[in-house]
Amino acid sequence: MTLVELTAFHADIVVELHRTSFEENWSAKAFAELITLPASFGFLALKDDQPVGFILCQGDAIEAEIITIATHPAARRTGIAGQLVTNIGTKTQRLFLEVAEDNPAALAFYTQFGFTKVGRRKNYYKHHNRDDVDALVMEKSF
Template identity: 40%
Template sequence: MSSESHVPKFANEIEIVPLTAAFCAVASVLHTDGFEDHWSEDEMIALLDVPGAFGFLAFAPGNDAENQLDIPLGFIQMQTVLDEAEINTIVVAKQARKCGVARKLLSATFDRLRETGIGRVLLEVADDNTSAIALYRHNGFVEIGRRKQYYRRKSGRSVDALVMERDLGLCVLGWDR
């Protein structure tokens, strides 16, 4: 996959595949787009090796006729335990934001979780990440707690983490579409 600047403008051009070790180098590069403390390829592989872990990669399909490669757009990495799941990370490439990538990743994730009997999804998000918070709220997550000074920025500034959850029983109302 290439990281060229061509990005789809319509959600129907975004494809989702399982995140495997083969895509962890791509995922690591994408992670640098979203986080100061990004994960290496080896860290990504180790996270996927944990029991109950899985993820999805979003990409824009290339075009052989025009000699265009697939373009990675974002990914999500999850951990499940019993009947709960936690979003460890979700990242969308800067040039692909506001194109429906995160929504498609969340939808694929919710579908998989429902298939495996998971009833609740948790996440932590920096309270200054307003775009992510808006995305999560739009997708049925509600704030259930706060962790004071949970994240430390490279500047030395501390930021609280919001703890959010979503009951997957709400999916029947169509909140994930």
């Protein structure tokens, strides 16, 4: 697997990867704008020259937040997300994220990679056909 620095050029690719993982879809324009913000950074994961995952963060060398991370469904549970998170540690010392409390797979993944719960955001995730869900705020130091 190869990791490349995320650029606005990758917006169309990451919008498709994101769509396979989340209910709420973002546009390529929104991704391009986020990626080009001065405090944004991330990586695109390629396997056999095909995009299989990405991570987008905002912050600096001291602390940052994962804005979004996604792995293509066919490539899940192969270590891609773990490599993306681990590689972010080369860019920052402390990493934060929000995760839906009703997402046991994501919670298990983040816990496995050393994230700990540091807070809660009530009704953070708004859903169209079901109740809103709290977000757990998690943190990891590298």
